[in-house]
Amino acid sequence: MDILKIRIVDISDTGYEINETIKVSDLQPIDVESLPIEVIQLNGIIKKTGKNFLFHGKISGTYNHICDRCLDNMQYRLEKEMLWLFERGLLNEYLNPVEHCSRGIDEKYRKGKEKFDELAEKRVFQGDDIDLTPYIWEELVLDMPYKFLCSEDCAGLCPVCGTNLNHEKCSCKIDVQNDTTPLSNTKLSELLQGINLNLKEE
Numbered sequence: 001m002d003i004l005k006i007r008i009v010d011i012s013d014t015g016y017e018i019n020e021t022i023k024v025s026d027l028q029p030i031d032v033e034s035l036p037i038e039v040i041q042l043n044g045i046i047k048k049t050g051k052n053f054l055f056h057g058k059i060s061g062t063y064n065h066i067c068d069r070c071l072d073n074m075q076y077r078l079e080k081e082m083l084w085l086f087e088r089g090l091l092n093e094y095l096n097p098v099e100h101c102s103r104g105i106d107e108k109y110r111k112g113k114e115k116f117d118e119l120a121e122k123r124v125f126q127g128d129d130i131d132l133t134p135y136i137w138e139e140l141v142l143d144m145p146y147k148f149l150c151s152e153d154c155a156g157l158c159p160v161c162g163t164n165l166n167h168e169k170c171s172c173k174i175d176v177q178n179d180t181t182p183l184s185n186t187k188l189s190e191l192l193q194g195i196n197l198n199l200k201e202e
Contacts, residue, residue, distance in 0.1 A: 004132040006046060008053075015047035018057065018132075027137045035140055036065045037078070042136065044082070053086040053130060059139060067150040070157055070164050074150040080143050086123045086130050 003020055004027075010016055020042050024035055044057020063076040123135060155165035160172035 004042075004136065006130045006132070008128050008130070011046055011048060011053065013048070015045045017045045019043050022136075024061075024140065027133055027140070029134075029137065035063070035144060037061050037063045037140060037144075040078070040136075040140070042132075046086075046130065049085070051088065053125075055082065055084045055086065055130075055132070057082050059136065061140075063144060063148070065148040067154060068148050069154045070150060070166055072150055072164065072166070074148060076145055076148060078140075078143055080139055082121070082135075082139065084121050084123045084135065086125045088125060 003022070004018075006016055006018075022040050022042055024037050024040060028034060040059050040061035042057060042059055044055055046053050046055040048054075059078060059080045059082070061078045063078060065074060065076065066072065067074045125131070150166070157163065158165055158170045158172050161170050163170040163172075
């Protein structure tokens with residue numbers, strides 16, 4: 001994506017600012033499954049740091065999905081801050097040990113480097129551009145919940161009649177300790193079949 005491909009020559013001494021509203025479909029790699037998020041807001045700045053570049057930014061957006069427990073539509077808010085150190089190639093002078101310096105200075109440098117490395121995730125760039133596109137996509141994938149829940153205490157569906165127990169109670173009797181109730185009841189089956197059909201159509 002061109003707006004996320006930053007030319008090195010455009011990064012001034014005061015940095016290069018990015019404030020963009022981006023369609024996630026424009027970030028999506030070819031032959032990769034889409035994500036349940038349509039638009040994100042990216043704000044940040046990239047600055048020179050020696051021969052490297054430091055990007056400090058924030059992604060915000062909303063995942064739209066169904067609750068995995070009660071099947072209601074739900075939203076999950078994404079607010080992710082990034083601190084990336086872009087280095088040319090695999091190694092650079094900053095990451096290599098300092099040579100020809102006293103033990104005290106070397107130890108001070110090592111501790112400062114370790115602290116910096118804990119905060120800044122390293123990224124590699126080549127050529128005359130820094131492309132943020134694959135790294136933004138990676139963050140969206142990694143920060144998507146493994147399981148979507150409308151709330152931590154979501155009551156889910158009744159395994160007998162399929163009633164959403166967050167909205168109403170049912171009269172079904174369920175032995176929670178020794179539940180042998182079949183899950184193939186009519187209403188719940190219809191709900192699950194509907195979901196499967198929608199997935200196949202997509």
